[in-house]
Amino acid sequence: MVNGLTTVYMDNASGASVDKRVVEVMLPYFDFSVGNPASLHESGVEARKALGAARESVAALIGAEDKEIIFTSGATESNNIAIRGAVQRKKKKGNHIIISAVEHMSVVNTCKDLQREGFEVTTVPVDRDGLVDSGRIADEVTDQTILISCMYANGEIGTIQPVRYIGAMARERDILFHVDAVAAAGKIPIDVVQDNIDLLSISSNDLYGPKGVGALYIRSGVALRPVMTGGGQERGLRSGSENISGIVGMGKACELAKDEMENDARQMEALREKLIDGVLGNMKHSYLTGHMTKRLPNIASFRFSFIEGESIIMSLSDLGVEASTGSACSAKTLEPSHVLIAIGLRHEEAHGSLLLSLNKWNTQAEVDHVLASLPLVVERLRALSPLYQED
């Protein structure tokens, strides 16, 4: 709703529109079927059915069984329940956690918090493309290691991790494996069984579902300690009356993702390649961040020398292009993104980053508009930069 119709929204990793078909299935749950799934009457029965159907749709997207899915209030909660829940339960076995250097803040800060409680955390570095080496993770395993957490793909630089190798290694050594699949789910196929995943977090909004809903896959037989307590909903792991309209919306979003992901991904990938070619081919001192091919179909991420990402975002916004300079979660701080530092960028390099995250509705015309706007913005900002000298 910014500047009328002309806005090109390419900040979908920060927040996405809800698919109209999702909103449609949610609406009746605001109006009529208000039953609490715990209620004994007919509306309660209806609510239970809706909850069960949504659970099946989420499970189907990732190759899980419905009883292995619990609903949460979003990705951050899923990551907290998975990590806190697992290590509190396993602390008699050991106190060592391994994570990659490019995890989301909800993984990073949860592990920091757990360090204060006596857990040890090893952060395994990534290469310049943002890839973590599964062998390197294996090297860090000790007899105290109880949990490995590595994201499926990074929403900031698009790099897809070799989760299958990490999963196989973890399973062999009887170490729990948690995967933050928030950026990957609905963009690339995920199979929790083939990947040997024990715990997997997904978010509804990243699948064009409503905000404030997420899910956690918990492999049968894996026990967690709850983070919050109350009425014992969601197998005691997520107390609180179920957000039925949100959950139904997330179910529909997963159903649509399963059916349409392949086409949507192909289309976004084509646009992503045009963005990457257009920027790298025509703009001086521009660089891709993240892996060239092991990359989410919707993520085009760059850095530009001599200018600040924040200024790029503001100037682009004036031209009707909405983008981001990294994770929305760190946008408020002046610190450069830990992901960009992890791939070896210096602070001043990391500050010049631009993230264009596509949605399934973005068009060729929008890409053309971005490719026409971006050079104007970058040139103007460089002209103001004391560091930049025209060559």
Next chain:
Amino acid sequence: MVNGLTTVYMDNASGASVDKRVVEVMLPYFDFSVGNPASLHESGVEARKALGAARESVAALIGAEDKEIIFTSGATESNNIAIRGAVQRKKKKGNHIIISAVEHMSVVNTCKDLQREGFEVTTVPVDRDGLVDSGRIADEVTDQTILISCMYANGEIGTIQPVRYIGAMARERDILFHVDAVAAAGKIPIDVVQDNIDLLSISSNDLYGPKGVGALYIRSGVALRPVMTGGGQERGLRSGSENISGIVGMGKACELAKDEMENDARQMEALREKLIDGVLGNMKHSYLTGHMTKRLPNIASFRFSFIEGESIIMSLSDLGVEASTGSACSAKTLEPSHVLIAIGLRHEEAHGSLLLSLNKWNTQAEVDHVLASLPLVVERLRALSPLYQED
């Protein structure tokens, strides 16, 4: 959507319809204004404004300042953050918590969980009307007491507690005072300043707002330790991308409650009295549970001898009346409600309970239908009961 138009829904304490005016303000946030409040571009600015406006509306309902409100995923999370956050922060000062015997499961079970971590919990009994005695709470205070948690009113039996007296006593002794106001907010006026409240939980759905959203009032100067960690949203106390559509909906629900509560309450109170008079006046072996006058305007709660509440609910549902036999959170267990046990009922008495919780749309005709249906149901069930002898 159950049995078409004829369903009379009186299970609003378990889950309420969302006001159409609330849904209306939420819809644009599904479609367009998808910005993340942390984003720098125009949509981000819009999202920040919406978040700020909603915070003001919530604050205004309870006499707080906007900076004293954080948004959560619902009542259970608000209660968890308040209690866990407070005692973890205060544990150097002491380890003693006092709660009333009629608290919600999210308070009861959180305190039980904290007992395992070394905290001591005193549960103060209530009288036969469900009233807690503030003097009795004062008697239990020790030099180790760091938190008192007492609900504003009970959603199961309607009894309104003397929070103002408890608040004054707690403030005088420098003990934090948490109030679960989920059942009371929007039904009766609340003023956190006059009541000397430090922490107050409210839920959106109980105000005819969407499910999956809640808020916690945290008095300026009161510090909490977060339960979940991540991107640091909501002053670091509730990480995770904000559920903007839900929050905007809750803001609108609070605004409507502030303007319309008085009229709505008067109307519901009249219907509640008709229900109470109709049941107690015309049905043998029926009793009111909860206080006769210190009672929420929307709660008519009873018990019937010789029959099971569960059977009443099922039979009423067949006649198009949806009600509850207690808290939805304990509906799944076979245990009788701890609230009914706390007011001195024997197990078999507690099992015969019926809760009719009204909404602002319930009508006189609906009350008439309930008063016509209930005797049929109760008589039929009693005829089947081996315990019952016609007198």
